Amino acid sequence: MPSSSPLPSVLLVGCGKMGNAMLEGWLKHGQKPSVVLDRHDHALPSPHHHARTVADIPADFTPDIVIVAVKPQKADAILEELGQHFSNPVLLSVMAGRSIESLTKTYKKANPSANPTVVRAMPNTPCAIGAGITGLYAEAGTTAEQKDQCDALLRSVGETVWVEQENLIDAVTAVSGSGPAYIFLLAELMEKAGIEQGLPPETARKLARRTIFGAGALLDHSVLDASELRIQVTSPGGTTAEALKILMQPDAWPKAVSQAISAAAHRAHELSS
Ligand SMILES: NC(=O)C1=CN([C@@H]2O[C@H](COP(=O)(O)OP(=O)(O)OC[C@H]3O[C@@H](n4cnc5c(N)ncnc54)[C@H](O)[C@@H]3O)[C@@H](O)[C@H]2O)C=CC1
């Protein structure tokens, strides 16, 4: 739940799809003066500041948290530069894969005396509407106050869960970081199938989208397991049972979803170096 105290000041490095999704929520919740570092222009309300390069960051700006939200494969140069500018920050990475070890090594490359405290977070794009879910892991030595500040930021745009081992962030990435894409794919496929059944495209689109929205909202409100909610829709001998006979074949959704999530987690692991 959003907190009433002002959110920590941040240097947000990379304000693309994920950075911007979080920023939208933070601005609504009242944030200490912050800086967004991105090559592209961002109109920010006062007293926040946009910087195109590290050199544009106001000299007297010391953020509570430096958040890195650039692509994991393209982060090295900016991390090295930041290491020369901010010696001992709380470095909150939302990048898939990049391990604490690799982040620290790169951060210190051009400034061996830099000593960042690294926290990894894996949010998702529903953060843009306050409906995100973020998994977090902090390296040993992170203080309770530093963890609280990271948690407050992510909690202002959804819910948070902490994991006990760093490698579990890869599993979080595969389930909830990438997860919205799986649901959007389902929306696309249901819409297409509705059109195949003769529905006008706009009607098929509305039916698919509102079904996913409604089922998600019902899951959120209900104390019942997802399997129980599924059974409530499935009349014996009825229409849903026929559809589920196909989807629940061991080789159909159970296998496909398991393999897809495993592939995403594997890719996160590959990105870790
Ligand atoms: N898109 C998603 O759903 C999620 C993404 N993430 C993570 O968030 C990170 C960013 O992903 P997206 O937002 O999708 O990428 P994106 O490409 O939309 O955003 C990256 C932003 O960083 C800026 N940028 C890159 N290098 C820069 C530099 N050296 N100086 C200034 N600005 C620079 C780009 O201009 C761009 O606006 C990735 O590491 C990804 O793993 C995490 C969870 C979900």
Ligand SMILES: O=C(O)[C@@H]1CCC=N1
């Ligand atoms: O696809 C990706 O690599 C990022 C991480 C989770 C969602 N998007």
